[in-house]
Amino acid sequence: MMSGLSNRGAGLAVDALGIGPERRANFASNAGTELPAAKRRLLVVGEVVLDRYLWGTVERVSPEAPIPVLHLSHIDERLGNAAFVAASVRALGAEACLLSLIGADADGQVLARLAAESGLGCEGLLQVPGRPTIVKERMLGAAQSAQRGVQQMLRVDREDVTPVDRETEAALLRRLDLEIDAADGVLVCDIDKGMLTARLLAETIRLARRQQKPVIVDPRRTDDFSIYRGATALTPNRFEAQRATGLSCAAAQDWPVAAKRLVERFDLTAALITLDRDGMFLSERAGGATHIGTTPREVYDVTGAGDVVLAVFGCLWTAGMRPVDAASVANIAASLEVTKQGAAVISRGELAIALRGQRGAGRKMRSLQELGGELDRHRKRGSSICLIAGDFDLDAQHLALLEFARAQGDVLIAGLVGADYATSSRRIGEARARPDQVQLLAALEAVDYVVVHEGPEAIEIVRAIRPDVFIAEEQRGISTEIAGCVRGYGGRTVVRSMNDYNACAQLGNGYSNGDVFERDGAPATPLKAGGNPIPRD
Numbered sequence: 001m002m003s004g005l006s007n008r009g010a011g012l013a014v015d016a017l018g019i020g021p022e023r024r025a026n027f028a029s030n031a032g033t034e035l036p037a038a039k040r041r042l043l044v045v046g047e048v049v050l051d052r053y054l055w056g057t058v059e060r061v062s063p064e065a066p067i068p069v070l071h072l073s074h075i076d077e078r079l080g081n082a083a084f085v086a087a088s089v090r091a092l093g094a095e096a097c098l099l100s101l102i103g104a105d106a107d108g109q110v111l112a113r114l115a116a117e118s119g120l121g122c123e124g125l126l127q128v129p130g131r132p133t134i135v136k137e138r139m140l141g142a143a144q145s146a147q148r149g150v151q152q153m154l155r156v157d158r159e160d161v162t163p164v165d166r167e168t169e170a171a172l173l174r175r176l177d178l179e180i181d182a183a184d185g186v187l188v189c190d191i192d193k194g195m196l197t198a199r200l201l202a203e204t205i206r207l208a209r210r211q212q213k214p215v216i217v218d219p220r221r222t223d224d225f226s227i228y229r230g231a232t233a234l235t236p237n238r239f240e241a242q243r244a245t246g247l248s249c250a251a252a253q254d255w256p257v258a259a260k261r262l263v264e265r266f267d268l269t270a271a272l273i274t275l276d277r278d279g280m281f282l283s284e285r286a287g288g289a290t291h292i293g294t295t296p297r298e299v300y301d302v303t304g305a306g307d308v309v310l311a312v313f314g315c316l317w318t319a320g321m322r323p324v325d326a327a328s329v330a331n332i333a334a335s336l337e338v339t340k341q342g343a344a345v346i347s348r349g350e351l352a353i354a355l356r357g358q359r360g361a362g363r364k365m366r367s368l369q370e371l372g373g374e375l376d377r378h379r380k381r382g383s384s385i386c387l388i389a390g391d392f393d394l395d396a397q398h399l400a401l402l403e404f405a406r407a408q409g410d411v412l413i414a415g416l417v418g419a420d421y422a423t424s425s426r427r428i429g430e431a432r433a434r435p436d437q438v439q440l441l442a443a444l445e446a447v448d449y450v451v452v453h454e455g456p457e458a459i460e461i462v463r464a465i466r467p468d469v470f471i472a473e474e475q476r477g478i479s480t481e482i483a484g485c486v487r488g489y490g491g492r493t494v495v496r497s498m499n500d501y502n503a504c505a506q507l508g509n510g511y512s513n514g515d516v517f518e519r520d521g522a523p524a525t526p527l528k529a530g531g532n533p534i535p536r537d
Helices: 082-091 106-117 166-182 198-210 238-245 252-265 305-318 323-337 348-355 360-364 368-380 396-406 435-443 459-465 480-488
Strands: 041-046 048-061 068-081 095-103 121-128 135-142 150-158 185-189 215-218 270-274 280-284 289-292 385-389 411-417 449-453 469-472 492-496 504-507
Touching: 041 082, 041 166, 041 305, 048 082, 048 095, 048 106, 068 082, 068 106, 068 135, 082 095, 082 106, 082 185, 082 305, 095 106, 095 166, 106 121, 121 166, 166 198, 185 198, 185 305, 198 215, 215 305, 238 252, 238 270, 252 270, 252 280, 252 289, 270 305, 270 323, 280 323, 289 323, 305 323, 323 348, 368 385, 368 411, 368 449, 368 459, 385 396, 385 459, 396 411, 396 469, 396 492, 411 435, 411 459, 435 449, 459 480, 480 492
Parallel strands: 041 095, 041 185, 048 135, 095 121, 185 215, 385 411, 385 469, 411 449, 469 492
Antiparallel strands: 048 068, 135 150, 270 280, 280 289, 492 504
């Protein structure tokens, strides 16, 4: 048995608009949010998985067979399935503990380490000799020559799906009794890999109901949902609901019928059917029936979306939120998750931003704390981060400067400082934000994020963001402190003259008034306003 962390943090609660039954929910545009402390401890029961991502580029076809050759660049290991659910709960501010199995192998040690590092309770993570840790290994390649995005090429699974033996089942049952006593609610993530026997499921539901604690289940694909009878709620997808009820879930008129049948047949308090592009449908024993529409987003990868629904829905239900409101927030969280590569934890801050229902320019505004996680994901995808800090009058010259800055990398952040938005300075690195600047900057296509920092100095933004490229409009505007900071971690500074549209350069020391130098002191290549090198004679 593995031992882990037992961290307790602030829980998540949302002060949402009441969304009554028998109506279509549009929580994203109508809800206000509040995230007060609401301490909860959730037990997550189910199969944990080590998700391993092999990232690389594809530049040729193998001479041995008609298959692409992946040139490996890096390997990323993450928590999957029940472990991902627990990490998602922890990211919302609640405490999460695991009841699951790992093998006596290297992969199990990696998974246990990742779980402990994520602040999960691992006392219920049992090691079983002779049964391998479940690993899903995905190979992802980018065809750089065609400038395409990353695509999953192959998935390799290592697992033993036979039911656990009686000795292992007994060990799980003993631990279950202890964990439920200490928990406020139970989430069950069932991917049908042999751990969740009928006896273990029945005992989990019985113990939780006896203590009047909610138990919410993301079910396996099966014709027989009777193994979940008496659970508080189920969160099947469209296909799983169809299979369990024998009813179609293809059309809108089908959803309330199927969801109601789940509630009645299996003695549930609620059934939440996830409907991919059609959102969700919630049926409650108390009589509520609500369709929750999707928040339109570009879908990048659906991996982990169902796990996010279980984590958010279950966490908020346990915190006392009404089922319809908890489902609406879970729907928004899932819509964020599918925009990311692989199973990606949605942070409390990221969810709070989405819950504001911001549209238009507002969706680009971030605090430094909110921006951190998003930049990590950009960097994992190989994107270069650019930062420009200054006083933007947004005349023709400043618009050209921002377009130029955008051409220096993949993501452009416009940084502004000052809490009162009252004054303005022309010197780069000493700018003061005004409300009109913030709104107009966020409305520009060239700008990906706008950060307003309440501190008085731009160097604080630079230290927090650590941009790959720092852009300024004139040489005298980059302070020695900023230039030294950027140079210290291997970044570079780029200066563009506002008086000469074709005169701009990369600087290493940030304050040279003579020759132009790269970071290592070699002569730099002058750039055109659009970011392309000017041919030398």
